[in-house]
Amino acid sequence: MRLSLAHHSKVEDYTTSVSAFIRNWLQHREHILDSLLKNMEGMAYCCLVDAHWTMLFISDGCFDLTGYRPDELLHNGCTSFEELTLPEDRARIRNTVDDALSRRERFEIEYRIMTIDGQIRWVNERGTGIFNPQGQVEALEGFIQDITQRKLNEQALQEAERRYRNIFENSIEGIFQTSQDGQYINANPALARIYGYESPEELIQSLNNIAQQLYVQPESRQAFLTLMQLEDRVVNFESQIYRRDGSTIWISENARAVRNDAGKLLYFEGTVEDITERKSYNALIEYQATHDDLTGLPNRTLMQDRLLQAISYADRTASKLAVVFVDLDKFKDINDSMGHFIGDQLLIAMARRLESCIRDSDTVARPGGDEFVLLLSNIHGMDALSQTLQRVLALTSEPCSIEGKDFTVTSSIGISLYPDDGKTSETLLKNADTAMYKAKQEGKNNFQFYTRELNSILVERLEMEYQMRNALGHNEFHLHYQPKLNLRTQRITGVEALIRWHNPRQGLISPNRFIPIAEESSLIEQIGSWVLEKACMESIALSQLSGYDVPVSVNVSPRQFQQSNLVGNISRVLQETGLKPSLLELEITEGTLADTSPQFIKVLNDLKGLGIKLAIDDFGTGYSSLGYLKHFPIDNLKIDRSFVMGLESDTANQAILKAIVALGHNLGINLVAEGVETERQRDFLLSIGCDEMQGFLFSQPLPFDQAGKLLLAQDKLV
Numbered sequence: 158m159r160l161s162l163a164h165h166s167k168v169e170d171y172t173t174s175v176s177a178f179i180r181n182w183l184q185h186r187e188h189i190l191d192s193l194l195k196n197m198e199g200m201a202y203c204c205l206v207d208a209h210w211t212m213l214f215i216s217d218g219c220f221d222l223t224g225y226r227p228d229e230l231l232h233n234g235c236t237s238f239e240e241l242t243l244p245e246d247r248a249r250i251r252n253t254v255d256d257a258l259s260r261r262e263r264f265e266i267e268y269r270i271m272t273i274d275g276q277i278r279w280v281n282e283r284g285t286g287i288f289n290p291q292g293q294v295e296a297l298e299g300f301i302q303d304i305t306q307r308k309l310n311e312q313a314l315q316e317a318e319r320r321y322r323n324i325f326e327n328s329i330e331g332i333f334q335t336s337q338d339g340q341y342i343n344a345n346p347a348l349a350r351i352y353g354y355e356s357p358e359e360l361i362q363s364l365n366n367i368a369q370q371l372y373v374q375p376e377s378r379q380a381f382l383t384l385m386q387l388e389d390r391v392v393n394f395e396s397q398i399y400r401r402d403g404s405t406i407w408i409s410e411n412a413r414a415v416r417n418d419a420g421k422l423l424y425f426e427g428t429v430e431d432i433t434e435r436k437s438y439n440a441l442i443e444y445q446a447t448h449d450d451l452t453g454l455p456n457r458t459l460m461q462d463r464l465l466q467a468i469s470y471a472d473r474t475a476s477k478l479a480v481v482f483v484d485l486d487k488f489k490d491i492n493d494s495m496g497h498f499i500g501d502q503l504l505i506a507m508a509r510r511l512e513s514c515i516r517d518s519d520t521v522a523r524p525g526g527d528e529f530v531l532l533l534s535n536i537h538g539m540d541a542l543s544q545t546l547q548r549v550l551a552l553t554s555e556p557c558s559i560e561g562k563d564f565t566v567t568s569s570i571g572i573s574l575y576p577d578d579g580k581t582s583e584t585l586l587k588n589a590d591t592a593m594y595k596a597k598q599e600g601k602n603n604f605q606f607y608t609r610e611l612n613s614i615l616v617e618r619l620e621m622e623y624q625m626r627n628a629l630g631h632n633e634f635h636l637h638y639q640p641k642l643n644l645r646t647q648r649i650t651g652v653e654a655l656i657r658w659h660n661p662r663q664g665l666i667s668p669n670r671f672i673p674i675a676e677e678s679s680l681i682e683q684i685g686s687w688v689l690e691k692a693c694m695e696s697i698a699l700s701q702l703s704g705y706d707v708p709v710s711v712n713v714s715p716r717q718f719q720q721s722n723l724v725g726n727i728s729r730v731l732q733e734t735g736l737k738p739s740l741l742e743l744e745i746t747e748g749t750l751a752d753t754s755p756q757f758i759k760v761l762n763d764l765k766g767l768g769i770k771l772a773i774d775d776f777g778t779g780y781s782s783l784g785y786l787k788h789f790p791i792d793n794l795k796i797d798r799s800f801v802m803g804l805e806s807d808t809a810n811q812a813i814l815k816a817i818v819a820l821g822h823n824l825g826i827n828l829v830a831e832g833v834e835t836e837r838q839r840d841f842l843l844s845i846g847c848d849e850m851q852g853f854l855f856s857q858p859l860p861f862d863q864a865g866k867l868l869l870a871q872d873k874l875v
């Protein structure tokens with residue numbers, strides 16, 4: 158019993174201590190839960206499933222989450238939780254909760270609430286229903302957390318993703334990801350478009366071996382991979398690729414290698430730009446920089462380049478190289494008189510002919526103007542070279558038909574040889590040029606090889622040009638006058654002014670020597686103006702001396718007709734000197750008159766409008782077309798000396814002279830025979846009705862004083 162009592166009291170003690178422990182533990186647990194709820198970020202709640210989500214319990218986290226104190230929300234004190242949620246989210250929340258409760262499951266939902274100060278916050282709510290034994294829901298309990306920051310991050314990520322997609326889809330540059338073994342992983346629509354595929358998918362499916370299928374030169378792929386290996390990227394990697402339809406384009410790639418954290422290569426990604434247009438534009442620019450626009454031949458720049466190559470080839474093979482300068486004789490006259498269109502066509506025709514004379518490995522270049530240069534490598538003996546040059550002479554001098562008219566030019570050719578005549582490109586070109594001048598001097602239409610003596614000729618020519626520039630300022634030019642006679646009356650009808658140059662060092666220099674050089678530079682314009690003014694002044698002086706009007710003829714070079722102010726200048730000179738316009742005659746060569754352009758005809762008519770006379774000089778030596786005679790306002794035809802020379806024994810010349818006189822008279826033009834040296838010539842000319850004559854038979858060209866004396870001797874000018 159005592160035992161049992163003792164036992165009983167022990168059990169009681171035990172029971173008491175257990176219940177104390179449980180009480181303590183419960184108190185402790187409550188304390189832990191309180192502390193947890195206080196410190197957790199978020200709000201624990203218990204609410205009714207009614208229209209307001211009436212709150213029965215809210216943890217302290219409510220304040221941080223919503224800005225309301227728990228007591229302001231409990232039992233919808235200040236506001237309800239339903240009102241806190243954004244109207245547009247409410248139906249979704251209720252549906253989600255109802256759905257979960259109906260299945261007795263937990264629910265989780267994200268939605269927006271409005272805090273007490275009007276901020277919108279995203280929250281995540283996880284909760285569950287509390288059911289009574291009958292299975293009816295009595296309340297909800299759960300936990301609500303602020304996920305605004307996470308939501309913002311997600312939105313930013315989505316935005317970034319959207320933007321990237323946008324760029325990827327709409328970029329005009331192709332964008333790709335490819336594997337190391339040459340497969341496409343990803344491609345954008347632009348890449349498909351550039352490569353000629355319907356869609357990126359079609360491209361990805363079709364191209365599975367980039368090296369073989371894409372690059373025109375499969376080695377390009379290897380170069381791409383090598384660069385990637387070395388630098389992990391390629392910049393402006395240019396290559397030619399095949400499009401889907403087999404056509405080729407040029408692309409430029411910028412790409413990088415993408416690796417994982419361990420450095421293992423995952424794939425390449427980059428962009429592609431179609432640079433075909435730029436490439437062809439660049440090629441065009443390069444072509445234009447190295448070729449002559451008109452003929453398509455290499456220009457001076459490319460010629461220099463080719464010449465250097467040819468020299469080094471000759472060195473390597475111990476062979477000879479010929480540098481051949483081809484200059485078209487009389488081209489300038491045709492160009493000046495017939496207009497640039499005809500000149501251009503002639504140059505093009507000559508370029509093609511020269512090309513046909515040489516081997517493919519040789520070069521024809523047009524360094525400028527009417528000059529061409531041939532670079533002929535592998536010269537084996539002078540015979541072969543001479544044959545080629547003969548062919549050039551023959552081909553260039555064949556008539557060239559342009560716009561229904563035949564034009565004939567010949568060429569003067571100069572040759573220098575490497576290594577004999579020079580070691581550098583400059584010397585070879587200079588010496589070929591010098592040889593070409595020699596060919597011109599030898600009467601054109603021939604070729605000359607460079608010799609050391611030739612150098613002095615060129616030096617002399619340059620020297621003359623230099624001295625001519627000073628001659629005007631130093632009063633070294635004078636005019637001589639050669640009378641023209643009426644064949645029937647033997648009286649002087651006028652004088653022709655002919656320029657003379659008294660060079661202090663060289664003495665008298667013939668115009669035949671210096672006028673062609675002046676015509677090649679702009680000097681002829683200054684000299685021409687001087688002659689015109691001087692002749693007008695001296696004509697007046699001769700008239701005063703003789704007491705009669707002395708008509709004067711002045712030679713005018715084709716180049717002077719290119720001057721825009723020729724008519725104005727002449728009119729000014731007439732006014733300033735006071736010479737009657739009818740006493741001035743301009744002698745124009747037949748070549749000048751071959752220009753039928755409206756501007757040229759206007760100049761002639763304007764000159765006639767001034768009241769001056771026009772004569773055709775050296776008639777019969779120029780162009781064959783005589784059509785211009787009836788269009789132009791010509792007063793005198795001066796028959797070239799070559800028809801008069803030796804006419805006594807030359808029946809052909811006699812026939813020509815008769816025909817010219819008849820033709821002139823039919824057109825109402827006065828005829829003057831030049832270079833009459835013998836009485837028999839004079840008699841013949843008189844017999845065929847020629848009007849006037851000029852020549853040594855009557856008088857040489859005379860200095861001003863002597864011309865004055867001769868005129869005085871005449872009692873009256875006719």
Ligand SMILES: Nc1nc2c(ncn2[C@@H]2O[C@@H]3COP(=O)(O)O[C@H]4[C@@H](O)[C@H](n5cnc6c(=O)[nH]c(N)nc65)O[C@@H]4COP(=O)(O)O[C@H]3[C@H]2O)c(=O)[nH]1
Pocket residue numbers: 639654655656667668669672685688712713714774775798831832833834851852853854858
């Ligand atoms: N053998 C021979 N010759 C005769 C005879 N009668 C005259 N001559 C020469 O023939 C040339 C006639 O002048 P051109 O045909 O206009 O030929 C001129 C002309 O084309 C040019 N020239 C002369 N003066 C001028 C000028 O002021 N301006 C321009 N642009 N050219 C000029 O120089 C050329 C040569 O002039 P010049 O030496 O004065 O040579 C003159 C004259 O001296 C003759 O009976 N027999």
